[in-house]
Amino acid sequence: MAVPKRRQSKSRSAIRRAQVMKKSVPSFVPCARCGEPKRTHRMCAGCGYYRDRLVIAPKEEDQA
Numbered sequence: 845m846a847v848p849k850r851r852q853s854k855s856r857s858a859i860r861r862a863q864v865m866k867k868s869v870p871s872f873v874p875c876a877r878c879g880e881p882k883r884t885h886r887m888c889a890g891c892g893y894y895r896d897r898l899v900i901a902p903k904e905e906d907q908a
Contacts (some may be wrong), residue, residue, distance in 0.1 A: 880890035
């Protein structure tokens with residue numbers, strides 16, 4: 845069985861671990877219906893549609 849010849853330093857381990865924890869910035873695209881920015885492959889928060897299908901009916905806001 846393969847065994848490391850020398851112990852890996854804390855710095856080496858941290859460098860490797862730092863790459864795992866990196867996350868990319870979520871990309872936003874304009875909604876095809878209302879033009880509001882939304883995340884890709886997600887329902888639009890403004891109009892409630894996802895791929896030409898109503899998922900959640902938008903809430904009616906009072907203008908009082």
